[in-house]
Amino acid sequence: MDLLNTLVDKGLRRELPTREEALAVLATSDDELLDVVAAAGKVRRQWFGRRVKLNYLVNLKSGLCPEDCSYCSQRLGSKAEILKYTWLKPDEASQAAAAGVAGGAKRVCLVASGRGPTDRDVERVGKTIEAIKEQNEGVEVCACLGLLSDGQAERLKDAGADAYNHNLNTSEATYGQITKTHTYADRVDTVQKAHAAGLSACSGLIAGMGESDEDLVDVVYSLRELDSDSVPVNFLIPFEGTPLAKEWNLTPQRCLRILAMVRFVCPDVEVRIAGGREVHLRSMQPLALNIANSIFLGDYLTSEGQAGQADLDMIADAGFEVEGAGTTTLPAHRADALAAARAAAGQGPCGSSAAEAGCGSACGGCSGHEAVPAQAPVAASAPVTAGAPAQAPAGDVRPDLVAVRRRGAGTDLAPNA
């Protein structure tokens, strides 16, 4: 297939595909799907070999968010029966993180619900990062705390953070239909602040919210332009009690095409399968490892993932290997660029291996502190792009696959790692 040969050539050269080529990947037939996966696999192996990076989420503060992100179980007015708790203490967070590291995770992602951190929150997270790094030598830490104010990215970097996650989630054109309490531009600004501070930027998307193929291509092109080191691809977990509870738009085949498109547009960055992996890829998860080079181990922020051991078994069975702490994730040219950005920001190069980051589950980013008035949610059955029907085929409605997290951080039960 000429399209795939072209995309492989471009991916190996880090050349940007045309929008038409990216759209064509999303439009391939089921008969062509294995060829698409194989082509994306060639690009993946060029930059990341057969390594799979494991990341581990610690939800520092769950629920009670005043923001209104339609996809999020922690949003204002959410009826989802998720765990709700305020900030974990540094030693509690460190204990939770240690379980993930023991399971093979090389990065810990510290996530807190809310519009954005206060300076006191940044200080608190700084102490948490310190505790985690003291107790887990060589671990990378990514923070995901919402919109950043001036100076906060630098303070997180000084406290030892390697990376900062803030997802764009969807295209600029449709952002206003997903969230009303902050803007797409706010999100871009925070990713740029993280970059400028010398933190590795992690920013991704959520697929399955009713968006069009054009929206997906738009957001992935924006992520390439932002030069994120890591791109988490979330597949919407349609939580009961949220406005998007009825949006079951994804099939495993659609998820594979989306991942392949992301790999072709962002060939040399960490493509991470994030929230919704088990719910939407289901038995196709091992195939997706041929495209993505990174996953979350165990549970997500507010939902449960498959057993950590099942993740490890899947990686081994599919012929991949867990990336070790001594290995640099990013290809040399990106790792060097990150080290230069750190130096330019006035800090030394990262002590651990080169970093990126991400936060998964349905929480595509994090923000919020002042209460906002309740508003009409996006109609659950309406596609996000007004007037343009979603092009994805309907997926199976499988609420039975969505399990609210009841263990790990914020509970007395052992975490899943």
Ligand code: SF4
């Ligand atoms: S995504 Fe983050 S900011 Fe938005 S509602 Fe959820 S926790 Fe709040």
